[in-house]
Amino acid sequence: MEDHEANPSRSLPLFLVFLFFAPSKTNSIPSTNCDETCGQTEIPFPFSIGHGCALSPAFQLSCNTTSHSIQAPFLPDTQLQVLSISNGQLRINSTPYIAQDCLDSSHHVAQISLPETGPFTISDSSNVFTAIGCDTVAVITDDKSFTSGCVSLCGSQSSVTNGSCSGIGCCESAIPKGKTHLGLGTNSINGYKNVSDFDKCSYAFVVEKRGFSFVERDLRDFVERAEIAMNLDWSVGDESCSTIDFNVCGGNSFCVDSVRGRGYLCNCSDGYHGNPYLNGSKGCQDVDECVDIKNSPCVRAARCLNKVPGFSCICPFGSTGDGRLHGSGCKKIYQVIEAVLGTGLGLGILLLCGLWFYCALKKRTMMKLKEQYFRQNGGLMLKQQISSCEGRTDYPKIFSLEEVKQATQNYNESRIIGRGGFGTVYKGIVKDGIVVAIKRSKVMNQNQIDQFINEIIILMQINHRNVVKLLGCCLESEVPMLVYEFISNGTLHQHIHENTTGARIPWQDRLRIAVETAEALSYLHSAASMPIYHRDVKSSNILLDDNYTAKVADFGLSRLVPLDQTQVPTLVQGTFGYLDPEYFHTSQLTEKSDVYSFGVVLVELLTGQKPVSLERSQEESNLAMYFLSSLSSKDLAEFLDKNVLSEANIDELRAVAELARRCLLLRSDKRPTMKEVAQELALIACCGKQSQVRGDGRNQTLEILERQTPFPVDLMATIDSANEMDMSLDFDDE
Numbered sequence: 001m002e003d004h005e006a007n008p009s010r011s012l013p014l015f016l017v018f019l020f021f022a023p024s025k026t027n028s029i030p031s032t033n034c035d036e037t038c039g040q041t042e043i044p045f046p047f048s049i050g051h052g053c054a055l056s057p058a059f060q061l062s063c064n065t066t067s068h069s070i071q072a073p074f075l076p077d078t079q080l081q082v083l084s085i086s087n088g089q090l091r092i093n094s095t096p097y098i099a100q101d102c103l104d105s106s107h108h109v110a111q112i113s114l115p116e117t118g119p120f121t122i123s124d125s126s127n128v129f130t131a132i133g134c135d136t137v138a139v140i141t142d143d144k145s146f147t148s149g150c151v152s153l154c155g156s157q158s159s160v161t162n163g164s165c166s167g168i169g170c171c172e173s174a175i176p177k178g179k180t181h182l183g184l185g186t187n188s189i190n191g192y193k194n195v196s197d198f199d200k201c202s203y204a205f206v207v208e209k210r211g212f213s214f215v216e217r218d219l220r221d222f223v224e225r226a227e228i229a230m231n232l233d234w235s236v237g238d239e240s241c242s243t244i245d246f247n248v249c250g251g252n253s254f255c256v257d258s259v260r261g262r263g264y265l266c267n268c269s270d271g272y273h274g275n276p277y278l279n280g281s282k283g284c285q286d287v288d289e290c291v292d293i294k295n296s297p298c299v300r301a302a303r304c305l306n307k308v309p310g311f312s313c314i315c316p317f318g319s320t321g322d323g324r325l326h327g328s329g330c331k332k333i334y335q336v337i338e339a340v341l342g343t344g345l346g347l348g349i350l351l352l353c354g355l356w357f358y359c360a361l362k363k364r365t366m367m368k369l370k371e372q373y374f375r376q377n378g379g380l381m382l383k384q385q386i387s388s389c390e391g392r393t394d395y396p397k398i399f400s401l402e403e404v405k406q407a408t409q410n411y412n413e414s415r416i417i418g419r420g421g422f423g424t425v426y427k428g429i430v431k432d433g434i435v436v437a438i439k440r441s442k443v444m445n446q447n448q449i450d451q452f453i454n455e456i457i458i459l460m461q462i463n464h465r466n467v468v469k470l471l472g473c474c475l476e477s478e479v480p481m482l483v484y485e486f487i488s489n490g491t492l493h494q495h496i497h498e499n500t501t502g503a504r505i506p507w508q509d510r511l512r513i514a515v516e517t518a519e520a521l522s523y524l525h526s527a528a529s530m531p532i533y534h535r536d537v538k539s540s541n542i543l544l545d546d547n548y549t550a551k552v553a554d555f556g557l558s559r560l561v562p563l564d565q566t567q568v569p570t571l572v573q574g575t576f577g578y579l580d581p582e583y584f585h586t587s588q589l590t591e592k593s594d595v596y597s598f599g600v601v602l603v604e605l606l607t608g609q610k611p612v613s614l615e616r617s618q619e620e621s622n623l624a625m626y627f628l629s630s631l632s633s634k635d636l637a638e639f640l641d642k643n644v645l646s647e648a649n650i651d652e653l654r655a656v657a658e659l660a661r662r663c664l665l666l667r668s669d670k671r672p673t674m675k676e677v678a679q680e681l682a683l684i685a686c687c688g689k690q691s692q693v694r695g696d697g698r699n700q701t702l703e704i705l706e707r708q709t710p711f712p713v714d715l716m717a718t719i720d721s722a723n724e725m726d727m728s729l730d731f732d733d734e
Contacts, residue, residue, distance in 0.1 A: 038063035039071035046236065046277050047085055049073065055236070055277070058119050083229055087276070088258065088265050089123065094206055094230040098223070099138075099184040102201035103191070112206070113143075114180035114232070121260050123231040124177040128209050131171050132218050133202025135189045140173060140204070143181040148173050151189070152202070160216045170214040175206065178261055182206065206230045235263025236277075249276055252284035252309075271309020299329045370401065370476040396456070397472035397483075403430065404474045404481055408438055423479070427486060435486040436471055441479045456482065462532070466520035468543060468553040487551050492601075493539035497610055507647040509548050510605045511656070511685045516550035517542055518678035521598060524552075525591045525674045533589055537597035538578045538611070539604050577611030577622060582668045592668035595677060596624075599663025603627045606657060608641035624664050631661055655684050 034053030036043055038061070046055030054060040061073040061082060073082040081093040100108040114120050131138030131152055139149040150171035154160055160169040175182075186204040198219035207228040217225075235258030236248070242257075249255050249266035253276035256265050266276035268284035276284055289297050289311040290304035298304045298313035302323030305312045313323025315330035322328050407428030408415050418425035423441035430436055456473055474481040489495075492513060495505050505513070517537075524532040534541075536554060543551040580596035583589055600611055603623055611623045620626035630639040636653060637645055644653065659680055665671050672680070 035063065038073040041073050041082065041084060043073060044085055045275055045282075087267065088233060088235065089126065090120065090232045090234055091208070091229055092232060094228050095226055097184075097205065098226065098228075099186050099204040100201060100223070101133075101136075101186045101188065102199070103188070104200070107187075109183065109185040110205070111184070112182045116180050117238075118180070119234045119236065119263065120180070120232045121234075122175060122179050122182060122206070123233045124175040124179075125233075125259065126209055126231045127175045127206050129173040129175055129184070129204070130165065130207055130212060130214075131173075131186055131202065131204045132169065132214065132222055133186065133188075134169065134198055134219065136171075136186055136202035137189055138171065138173075138184075138186040138202070138204040140175075140206075141183045141185075142176065142179050143183070146176050146179070148176070153189075154198070154219070160219070162215045163213055165214045169216065169219055233258070233260045235260050235265055237263050240264060250279045250283035252286075253277075269309065271307075271311075297325050298323050299325055301330045373478055374475045396470050399430075399472050399474040399481075399483055401474060401476040404428070404438060404477075404483075407436065411440070428483075430471075430483070434471075437484045437486045439482040439484065441481065462524070464520055464523045466516045466550050466552060467523070468551045484553070487543035487545050487553075489544040489546055489548065491540045492542040492544060492550070492604075495544065496539060496604055496608060504643065505548065507644050508685075510644070511648075511652075511681070513542070513544070513548065513550045514602055514605055514656075515678065515681045515685050517552060517601065518598065518674060518681050520550070520552040521594055522674040522678040525594070531591070533591060534594050534597075535589065536575060536578075537594050537601065538575050539601050542601070575611075577624075580668070581666055590668055591674060592671045595663050595671045595674055596668070598674070598677065599660045599671075600624050602656060602660035602663065606640050606644060606653065606660065608644070628661065628664060631657065652684055656681070659684075 033050075035049045038049055043049055043061060046059045047061055048054040048059065049061050049063050051060070057076075060076055062076050063071055064074050066072050066081065074080060075082065075092075079096070083091045083093055085091075097110045097112065098108075099110040112122060114122070129138070129140045129148070129150070131150055133152050134154040136152045137149060138152070139147065141147045150167070150173040152167060152169060152171040154169045164170070165172050184204045184206065186202040188200075188202065199221075201222075203222055205228060208231050211230075212228055237244075240257045240262070241255035241264050244255065244264070248264065252272045252274075253266045253268050256267055257263075258265050268274060268276045271287055272284040273287045274284040275282055286306075286308045288306045290306045296304050297311060301319065302313040302315050305314055313327075313330075315321050315323045319330040319332050321330045323330050405411070407430050408426045411426065415426045415428065416424055417427045417437065423439055426438045426440060428436050428438045456470065468487060469485040470482065471485060472483040474483070521534065521537065524534060534552070537552075541552065541554040543553050545551065578597040578600045580593040583593040583596075600623060603609070604611065607623070607627065609623050609626070613621055613623070616626055620629065627639070636650070636657060640653060640657075659672075659677065662670070662672055663677060
């Protein structure tokens with residue numbers, strides 16, 4: 001750099017063009033006679049002082065005496081004083097190279113010129129162009145096409161802010177990248193007319209970032225106190241690391257591309273320190289991090305162990321961790337255990353709280369759901385019925401859902417003793433050790449729920465030894481459940497039609513079962529507090545205990561009948577084969593409807609035949625029609641059960657057959673009542689007498705059948721008529 005007076009076009013280079021070099025395959029090792037310092041400044045390789053000591057002439061410095069009579073290194077053949085050298089940067093004194101413009105003195109410009117092919121460029125990343133002055137415009141330009149600058153204005157002393165270089169008294173501008181030539185200049189905008197409190201001078205210079213802090217005093221005596229420096233970027237060669245096919249760096253080092261955009265630098269690998277451009281003892285050597293005890297990288301409790309490269313920290317016995325000062329350090333094992341236990345305990349408490357909250361929420365939800373099911377399953381209606389019967393010791397109990405689940409082992413499949421169209425029957429044991437039968441209904445619609453509640457209400461009115469006793473119910477589940485006394489010997493239908501054990505019911509027991517069933521139905525019709533019509537009398541609804549005592553069950557279709565009514569209009573319901581034809585056609589339910597169904601049961605006991613069988617002809621597939629037609633055209637021995645014929649008195653059988661015929665009369669007003677049926681059966685069973693039959697029973701039957709004109713005898717006509725009327729029939733023959 002050189003100052004010029006008056007004519008800025010006259011400029012001389014600050015230093016000669018540096019001789020550049022081509023890198024060799026092996027780095028030159030400096031002679032032991034080469035100076036490595038100049039004054040107080042260290043000169044690391046590839047730089048050196050003296051001929052043949054530097055990597056190339058471009059890195060050869062000279063050691064001269066400064067104006068302050070001290071030794072300092074200079075770039076060769078220049079006045080550029082080197083202040084310090086680092087890998088990739090060279091710091092020089094830029095104080096003598098300040099552009100200046102004063103109102104009462106000469107105008108000075110400054111130029112910095114470096115060889116375009118040399119190893120140096122003016123650093124754009126670590127320098128800044130700065131100007132000081134009032135009403136000042138400063139310009140920075142290269143020797144080609146780049147021009148930039150900044151403007152500094154200030155009106156009074158109070159307007160200047162110390163430490164700020166934002167346009168009031170001081171301004172800044174960036175340095176272009178990779179430049180080897182820069183020209184600096186400054187001038188006044190208004191001829192310093194607005195400057196009053198300061199010297200009428202302005203200055204422009206390049207300075208390293210954070211190397212200059214502007215203060216208000218600089219506007220008066222900047223030159224006297226100015227001590228500034230700037231940085232040059234340097235690199236080796238003109239090639240990048242990727243294009244070099246041989247090792248250009250020393251041992252334990254690696255090549256990196258220079259920030260200049262051309263050339264390369266060498267850096268020591270991690271864990272090594274030294275000169276990366278040299279080999280041997282002066283090159284990159286392992287750093288013993290453990291030597292400096294005061295600045296040890298390990299915590300106080302850990303032992304430092306040097307490695308090549310790097311180090312490790314060993315925690316004492318009973319401790320764990322990496323031992324590093326800036327790592328996890330060393331922690332005693334019990335502290336780790338405490339931390340783990342504390343964390344585990346905290347998580348455990350959190351989990352327990354969450355579980356408790358979940359269980360409480362689930363319990364509350366279940367309680368609400370139980371209440372909903374209780375109302376949905378008719379619990380309010382049942383409660384109202386219960387309140388009217390307070391004081392009864394035999395009153396059915398309301399079981400909880402938990403009691404029912406425990407009794408059935410959570411509805412275990414092995415506890416199932418029966419299935420039907422409306423649900424499943426389980427064998428269970430309640431708290432008192434009592435064996436019970438629990439009827440669990442399938443998912444119900446409102447009509448089925450009404451039938452279920454109806455069965456409970458009816459069974460509450462009944463107290464008879466031949467009627468299954470209701471012990472209680474459960475309404476807290478989605479499907480309601482009834483708890484009955486357990487009848488262990490199956491149904492009459494199973495013993496007659498599905499006998500798998502080989503044991504059969506003898507005639508006298510059959511007759512007794514008929515008597516007991518008739519007495520139970522007679523009780524329902526005439527002895528109960530309010531007459532009850534069963535509506536679904538069939539052999540599968542007659543249960544037998546261990547002594548073959550009959551128990552009438554399944555009151556889901558039953559109806560309570562007001563005392564002042566003899567018939568009740570209802571939707572036709574029942575089991576096909578047992579259904580009263582008159583009830584089927586008129587929908588008028590009477591006690592004689594149960595009489596007709598019981599007549600079919602009597603015929604089952606006599607013949608051993610099913611109520612409906614496809615093995616018989618279409619006209620005779622219905623047992624009742626088959627029996628009536630056989631009475632009129634065959635002898636008893638032809639269609640009665642052979643075992644029954646061999647065990648019973650023929651007169652006794654004729655009496656029962658005649659009673660069954662009368663129960664099956666198509667006109668209900670011609671049928672006997674259940675009370676009369678029970679009395680006649682009891683008389684036959686007790687005394688062996690038959691009913692009083694006038695004339696030939698076979699002819700009388702035919703005569704009666706011929707008089708029953710209002711109702712069809714043909715089975716298929718009956719079925720077709722039922723379909724046309726869209727009435728409900730239960731075709732379950734069980």
